[in-house]
Amino acid sequence: MSTSGIASQARFSAQARLRALQSDIMDLILERELDAGDPLPTENELAAALGVGRNTLRESLKVLQALGVVEIRHGFGMFVAPSNFDALADGMTFRGRLSLRHKGDEALELVDVRQALESGLIGGAMDSMTSSQLAAVEESVVRMEELAAAGQTFVEADAEFHRRLFEPLNNALLVSLLAVFWKVYRQINVEVGAGAEDLTETAAVHRGIYEAVAGGDKALAAERLNRHFDGIRHRIYEVIGK
Structure with missing residues (x-):
């Protein structure tokens, strides 16, 4: 496989892992029966519960924030986002x-x-x-x-x-x-x-x-x-x- 092919496969694998982690975070919200406005566990608690590093976790949280699933309030924590289309x-x-x-x-x-x-x-x-x-x-x-x-x-x-x-x-x-x-x-x-x-x-x-x-x-x-x-x-x- 060419170098560009290997790099492309690696990017695809990384994206797949991030999507899987995003799904895991949403599943955690549902399993814990959190509602809109409820606080999420801290970064450390989420990272430990999901078995990932904090940098990887933050990437997924940013995506979920853009999707309107998570609301990140700097200085206050993370929350389940209210309904927002x-x-x-x-x-x-x-x-x-x-x-x-x-x-x-x-x-x-x-x-x-x-x-x-x-x-x-x-x-x-x-x-x-x-x-x-x-x-x-x-x-x-x-x-x-x-x-x-x-x-x-x-x-x-x-x-x-x-x-x-x-x-x-x-x-x-x-x-x-x-x-x-x-x-x-x-x-x-x-x-x-x-x-x-x-x-x-x-x-x-x-x-x-x-x-x-x-x-x-x-x-x-x-x-x-x-x-x-x-x-x-x-x-x-x-x-x-x-």
């Missing part, structure tokens, strides 16, 4: 934006997942939606219509509409995934812009979704949400030149 959001956003410069596969897949989530969950959201939550959804629609009439884009109001639409589900993961989508969508708007001629039509699409929800028609709400995502796909195709 920032790492997931950042990673998926990067992949989506990167794909826009190539074939666009990840960006389109993100739309597919978002479409399936929204059309599939809208019925449950409607079941749990209060009158005040429904009024908040309409407020977002009115805001979009006002901005469209002024010839201004409304990416933030659009994001707010979808967030409010699914707030009744009280699903933190869904809210985080919606935020991921809008990070990617903002970048699409930066790169291709939003045609003023499409603003009124887009606002009308959201008005139609709201009216289906307000009317209690789950099938129509799901259908209109599905059609809404066809426009987003078209914008991605514009970016990647399809």
Whole structure:
């Protein structure tokens, strides 16, 4: 085997060992029934329990911190991290934006997942939606219509509409995934812009979704949400030149 091959194999083996150690740390957290915010054992205690050196342990802890599993508070110790989807959001956003410069596969897949989530969950959201939550959804629609009439884009109001639409589900993961989508969508708007001629039509699409929800028609709400995502796909195709 060549020198470069040996070096490559050694790097792979080191990475595999670090991944295994990261898994061991997570298993230890689960086995000891620690919860978010609970302190972890000290570095010395972890190193002894896992049979590794402190430097190797620290490398794995840094990775777990980046993944949102562990929180390291200098001067205070290490803790099980609270629920935080920032790492997931950042990673998926990067992949989506990167794909826009190539074939666009990840960006389109993100739309597919978002479409399936929204059309599939809208019925449950409607079941749990209060009158005040429904009024908040309409407020977002009115805001979009006002901005469209002024010839201004409304990416933030659009994001707010979808967030409010699914707030009744009280699903933190869904809210985080919606935020991921809008990070990617903002970048699409930066790169291709939003045609003023499409603003009124887009606002009308959201008005139609709201009216289906307000009317209690789950099938129509799901259908209109599905059609809404066809426009987003078209914008991605514009970016990647399809």
